[in-house]
Amino acid sequence: MEVISTIVQLVGGAVLTTLALAVSLYYTKPAYIIYFFQRLNTWRAGCTIKYVKVGEQQFAYLERGRRSKNQPSLLLIHGFGDIKESFCEMIMHLPKNLHLISIDLPGHGDTSIKAKANLSIEAIAANLHQFVGVIGLDRGPLHVLGHSMGSGLAGCYAALYPGEVSLLTMTGPTGIKPAVKSLVFEKIDQGNKYLLVPETVEQAEEMFNICLYNKSLIPPKQLLKGYVDYYMRPHVSFFKELFDAILEQEDVLTPLLGKITAPTQVIWGRHEQVLHISCVDVIKKEMTAPLQVDIIEDCGHTVPLETPQKAASLILNFRDKFAKKQNKS
Incomplete structure (x- = not known):
């Protein structure tokens, strides 16, 4: 019994020490808390962090599952x-058996970027094309899904490399100039150009308040500080560029929409304030490929974060609908 008592005391002491450390980090180094939860979510999602050399550049990405001839990789x-x-x-x-890759784009996360890199959409798409070839995603059917800037890139990629894309999903893509300006672009016109590159807690709070319809998802101020310290400050110059x-x-994506041949899904939050929902009308007008439009109610710009279960359900519905048609043909 004395041994058990000693073990319990040791475990209890370890728990208290861990809690004390967590509290201390929350107030002194909140960026560490952000990093911890980032790694925790990677583990919960069942993903593995990997790195690959593409020319002179190192790309970081998450991977889960294995390629299959029966369903497109994502x-x-x-x-x-x-x-x-x-x-x-x-x-x-x-589904856990769905093979997927989530990439850090150049200059983001753990992916490097060359000094004075070409930041045109064609150059970034070419860079992505190299990555796809190196890790072998071009050896089978591929479903490309992007969000916001990544969504605009996904659309351009599908137009520039149509033979490599079997399915395309775009959630709130950039590169389309709508008839109605969004709140973000109104603020840019008013002089707040770098609204989406916050350098202070107050600026981060304003950004999240615009991007998120569900305000309960806005982190507390201490975690916003961690967000700014961890995500923004190390990359401010590049992000502004x-x-x-x-x-x-x-408006780079608009003239390319007609060149997309893959069945395409467009997802938009009803209460989007970064990229106006009237962009959907432009997409409907310009696209000739099969198109499925899904509008999510009570959702803002950050679809994968605000409504992850709903978004996943819509994506799987789209895959089931069009991937089965492609398999039959």
Whole structure:
């Protein structure tokens, strides 16, 4: 009994020490808490972090499952200023036997970028094309899914490399100039150009308030500080340069929509304030490929985070509908 008592005391002491450390980090180094939960979500999603050399550049990505001849692999492309782990919540609602890859785009997360890199959509798509070839995603059917900037890139990729894309899903893609300006672009016109590159807690709070319809998902101020310290400050200069390039290519996807041949799914949050929902009308007008449009109620810009289960359900419905048709043909 004395041995058991000693073990219990040791375990209890370890738990208290861990809790004390967690509390200390929360207030002194909140970026560590952000990093911890990022790794925890990767584990919960059943993904493995991998690295691959593409020319002189190292890419980081998450992978789960194995390639299959019966269903397309899924390539996930995150949005501006985000990372590969941003899809983890949604991945948890996808079948475990579905082969998927979530990439860190150049200059994001753990993927490097060359100094003075070409930030045109064609150059980034070519870079992505190299990555796809190196890891062998071009050896079988491929479903490309992007969010926001990653969604605009996914659409451009499908147009520029139509033979490699079997299915395409775009959630709130950039690169389309709608008839109605969104709240973000109104603020940009008013002089708040780098609204999506927050450098302070207050700026991060404003950004999340615009991006999220569900305000309960906005992190507390201490975690917002961790977010700014971990995600933003190390990359501020690059993110501003990239955002300038995005603004210069504001309508880059529109003329390419007619070149997309893969069955395409477009997902939009009803309460989107970053990219106006009227972009859907442009897509419907310009696209000739089979098109499925899904509007999610009570959702803002960050579809994979706000409604991960609903988004996963819609994606699987789209895959079942069009992948089966392709298999029959």
